[in-house]
Amino acid sequence: xxxxxQHHRNMRPMAVDLxxxxxxxxxxxxxxxxxxxxxxxxxxxKGGYNALKKILEKKLxxxxxxxxxxGSGIRGRGGAxxxxxxxxxxxxxxxxxxxxxxxxxxxxxxxxxxxxxxxEHLPHMMIEGMIIGAYAVxxxxxxxxxxxxxxxxxxxxxxxxxEAYRAGYLGKNILGSGFDHDMFVHRGAGAYICGEETGxxxxxxGKKGWPKLKPPFPAVEGYLKCPTVVNNxxxxxxxxxxxxxxxxxxxxxxxxxxxxxxxxxxxxxVVRQGVFEVECGASFQTLLEDCCRGMKxxxxxxxxxxxxxxxxxxxxxxxxxxxxxxxxxASKGSMLGSGGMIILDETRDLVQVLKNLxxxxxxxxxxxxxxxxxxxxxxxxxxHSFTEKQARPIDLELLKTTSNNMIGRTICVLADSIAMPVxxxxxxxxxxxxxxxxESSGQSSLSEKLQAKELL
Amino acid sequence: xxxxxxxxxxxxxETPKFSNEAKKKFDELLTRYDSKRSALLPVLHxxxxxxxxxxxxxxxxxxxxMDLSPAQVTEVVSxxxxxxxxxxxxxxxxFCMTLSCWMAGSHQxxxxxCSRLGIKPGEVTPDGKFSVAKVECLGSxxxxxxxxxxxxxxENLNPEKLNRLINSCKEGEPQTP
Numbered sequence: 001x002x003x004x005x006q007h008h009r010n011m012r013p014m015a016v017d018l019x020x021x022x023x024x025x026x027x028x029x030x031x032x033x034x035x036x037x038x039x040x041x042x043x044x045x046k047g048g049y050n051a052l053k054k055i056l057e058k059k060l061x062x063x064x065x066x067x068x069x070x071g072s073g074i075r076g077r078g079g080a081x082x083x084x085x086x087x088x089x090x091x092x093x094x095x096x097x098x099x100x101x102x103x104x105x106x107x108x109x110x111x112x113x114x115x116x117x118x119x120e121h122l123p124h125m126m127i128e129g130m131i132i133g134a135y136a137v138x139x140x141x142x143x144x145x146x147x148x149x150x151x152x153x154x155x156x157x158x159x160x161x162x163e164a165y166r167a168g169y170l171g172k173n174i175l176g177s178g179f180d181h182d183m184f185v186h187r188g189a190g191a192y193i194c195g196e197e198t199g200x201x202x203x204x205x206g207k208k209g210w211p212k213l214k215p216p217f218p219a220v221e222g223y224l225k226c227p228t229v230v231n232n233x234x235x236x237x238x239x240x241x242x243x244x245x246x247x248x249x250x251x252x253x254x255x256x257x258x259x260x261x262x263x264x265x266x267x268x269x270v271v272r273q274g275v276f277e278v279e280c281g282a283s284f285q286t287l288l289e290d291c292c293r294g295m296k297x298x299x300x301x302x303x304x305x306x307x308x309x310x311x312x313x314x315x316x317x318x319x320x321x322x323x324x325x326x327x328x329x330a331s332k333g334s335m336l337g338s339g340g341m342i343i344l345d346e347t348r349d350l351v352q353v354l355k356n357l358x359x360x361x362x363x364x365x366x367x368x369x370x371x372x373x374x375x376x377x378x379x380x381x382x383x384h385s386f387t388e389k390q391a392r393p394i395d396l397e398l399l400k401t402t403s404n405n406m407i408g409r410t411i412c413v414l415a416d417s418i419a420m421p422v423x424x425x426x427x428x429x430x431x432x433x434x435x436x437x438x439e440s441s442g443q444s445s446l447s448e449k450l451q452a453k454e455l456l
Numbered sequence: 457x458x459x460x461x462x463x464x465x466x467x468x469x470e471t472p473k474f475s476n477e478a479k480k481k482f483d484e485l486l487t488r489y490d491s492k493r494s495a496l497l498p499v500l501h502x503x504x505x506x507x508x509x510x511x512x513x514x515x516x517x518x519x520x521x522m523d524l525s526p527a528q529v530t531e532v533v534s535x536x537x538x539x540x541x542x543x544x545x546x547x548x549x550x551f552c553m554t555l556s557c558w559m560a561g562s563h564q565x566x567x568x569x570c571s572r573l574g575i576k577p578g579e580v581t582p583d584g585k586f587s588v589a590k591v592e593c594l595g596s597x598x599x600x601x602x603x604x605x606x607x608x609x610x611e612n613l614n615p616e617k618l619n620r621l622i623n624s625c626k627e628g629e630p631q632t633p
Contacts, residue, residue: 003505006625007547007608010632015599015611098490110554110593141490148501148538149594151607184488189497190537192592206496206522208535224491267556267597274598309555309593340597342556356558360592366535 011152013120014113016274023290025253025279027241027261028234032121038156040163043124049169051243052128055135056177065136069239071247073259078104078195078232079308079338081326088229090219091137097226101134101142102204105157105233106188106195108147109308110360111340114263114275115233119146119153122237123160127183129236131169132243134181137229141182145200148188158185192364196412197230198222199366210368211412234263254280258325262339269296269345280325287324288343299345303429307337309357310417312424313350333424350432354425355383361418372415375406379422386436396433399426472517478506482521496522496532500539509540537591545580545587547625550604553590556597565601565618566590572622585626605630 018032026032036042043049055065070085091099103126107115118126126144134142144161146154161183164170172180186204193199194209201223203209222228238260242250251259258280267273270292278287288294288301295301304319305311312334314322322328329336344353362376382399385391403419410416426433474482481502485495499518500510507514510533512526519529533539551557551566566588570576573586580587596602599611603618610621610632617633624631 003607005546005606006628006630007606010608010610010630012608012632014596014609107595108593111556111597113595113597113599116595147595148536149591149604152609186488187498187501188536189501189539190591191535203497204494205491206493206532208532224494265598267600268559305555342559342597344559348559353555353559356553356555360554363592 011155013152014116017272018117018121018274021272021274021276021291023282023286024277025261025282026277027253028118028122028125028237028263029275029277032117038121038123038160040124040160040167043122044167047244048124048240049128049167051240052131052169053175054243055132056175056179059177062136062138065132065243068247069136069242072238072242072250073247073254073257074235074238074242074250075258075326076232077234077238077262077339079109079310081336084231084235087219087231088133088136090217091227091229092220095138098141098224099137099139100223100226100228101130101137101139102197102200102223102228102230103130103142103144103233103236104195104197104200104230105144105146105150105153106200107150107233107338108192108195109310109338109340110357111267111305111308111342112265112338113267114265114339116150116153117263117275118233118237119150120156123157124164125240126233126237127157127160127164128169129239130183131164131174131181132239133229133231133236134183135179137227139229140180141184143184143186143204145186145188145194145204147194148190154185154187161185191366192360193366193412193414196414199412200230201228208366210366211414213411255323255325255327257327258336262324262336264291264324264339264341266292266341266343268341268343269299269348270294270343271296278324281328282324284319284322284324287341292343295343295345297345299347301343302346302348303344303350305340305342305344305421307335308340309342309360310413310421311335311337312420313428315428318428350425350429351383351386351436354422355380355387357421358383358418361414365414369410369415371406371409375402375415376418378402379418386433386440389436389440391437391440393437396426396437470513472503472507472514474503474506478502492523496524496529497536500529500533504539509543511541542578543580544589546585547605547622547630548587548589549622550589550591550594552592552594552596552600552602552604554593557593557600557602560600561614562601565603565613565615568615569618569622572619586622608632 031037031046066088074084075081191209194203196211198212199209218228254260261277264276272293276291301316304314318332326336358380362380365372365376367373403422406415406419485498515529516526519526601613602611620633
């Protein structure tokens with residue numbers, strides 16, 4: 001549902017090289033290069049919808065499906081890393097209220113573009129995963145919440161859903177099982193906060209994307225106050241593989257606590273940017289040297305943002321010492337997050353980088369909680385005073401106290417998502433701030449400039 | 457007797473109304489959800505496509521259709537970046553300014569474009585053809601920098617490619633450069 005303008009015919013898949021790279025272990029992306037894989041017939045020829053058939057024809061119970069997903073150990077791939085099987089298990093078993101499954105395709109964490117690859121090329125893998133998930137939690141309706149800007153992906157997913165209806169995988173009495181399920185696309189309209197699961201629910205309810213306090217968790221009281229599961233695109237797309245190959249096969253890949261593979265979106269100062277599927281627990285060097293062919297123009301690595309811009313920054317030494325799993329990255333004080341990795345070389349000015357990110361979070365704060373609405377603005381203004389060379393020595397402390405007064409004091413984690421990075425940049429790269437301080441006049445005329453909108 | 461008739465009340469603006477095709481689409485959208493209000497975002501997309509922007513009169517029309525107050529609709533319209541209260545140009549150039557695009561030079565592309573076209577965000581060129589906006593991460597970090605023009609993404613840009621894209625828009629045949 002989009003008005004077609006003269007630009008319609010220029011809509012196309014993401015312009016990056018998606019051919020397999022050395023160092024990858026492709027499970028989800030195994031058939032990515034197959035011509036026409038976004039069509040149902042080609043997807044079926046590669047074993048597509050076999051997982052759904054297996055469940056419905058062998059009459060596996062919803063609980064058996066949940067057990068398999070639990071056994072696989074897969075954790076949510078959107079950012080929080082919560083075990084998917086556990087999330088499904090929280091949904092009440094009774095049907096006193098309708099249940100819903102929501103696929104979070106609002107991909108908007110800066111540095112992240114991996115769901116787009118699934119949406120644009122492998123929509124049926126996600127749809128099959130959604131139908132299986134819906135069966136597991138006994139949801140009669142599901143929605144794919146796609147960010148409004150992803151117009152091409154929306155078109156592809158809408159076509160794929162139509163194909164799935166025609167093939168009898170959606171609608172009434174799916175494959176003669178008695179299970180009914182309807183699936184719809186719901187387009188967002190440009191708001192980062194709608195990627196937060198309760199913000200997404202508010203948005204789907206036709207409201208501002210304001211997050212809600214938890215508990216109650218969506219599994220108990222979500223969309224329209226009914227039990228609701230919200231899963232990321234990549235998580236759902238992994239479900240058919242788990243059902244086809246068994247939970248043990250999946251948990252046999254990766255590490256004990258980070259099973260399976262992870263899609264990494266890599267951008268920044270590397271030779272080859274792109275989306276790479278790597279076994280959890282692989283070394284950072286695998287991704288940097290093998291997949292991305294190393295640093296661009298032979299420059300040195302300065303810093304890594306490992307899991308989307310909300311992830312605290314890592315020094316080159318920390319990155320070189322980490323493996324690509326939840327625990328290792330957490331042990332360095334950051335997080336795997338969405339797997340949106342941004343590589344920064346020795347020429348990058350990290351105060352400027354942080355200032356850029358502070359603008360993003362200030363713009364995207366939903367405004368509901370004071371520490372976030374005001375705090376993101378303060379952080380941005382103080383960082384502007386650095387880059388305008390008007391910072392006072394006390395401003396470094398002000399950045400820290402402002403951040404500390406934001407963390408953990410809001411309904412959702414958007415405030416933490418800039419406050420924690422701010423603290424990490426100051427802790428790990430103090431010399432970057434010192435350089436600006438030594439060049440600063442200490443005479444701030446910032447407020448006048450901001451009022452004149454010269455800086456914004 | 458003096459004619460004391462009250463001057464005929466003229467509406468200060470046309471009341472918008474969906475075309476039959478849009479009305480059909482509207483009815484279909486409502487069937488997708490278990491609550492009417494849930495259809496608000498797609499209905500606003502539909503209204504914006506139909507009327508060009510979400511002006512006060514369009515907001516009032518949508519509010520009436522959705523059994524909501526104009527205030528309830530306005531707060532949603534103002535919350536989301538993709539809804540416009542005022543018409544945008546025939547080619548609405550949206551520059552991603554977030555980190556990976558910024559590292560790839562998106563600010564310079566944006567500045568060049570504003571000066572080439574002589575407009576700032578919120579303005580439309582006198583011929584109605586172009587408008588510009590700064591937007592946040594569009595999910596094209598690996599193919600940065602990017603400009604979204606209406607529904608299409610133009611990726612891996614540089615100043616020359618962007619100039620070619622704008623030239624092709626001017627000529628009425630937008631081409632991927």
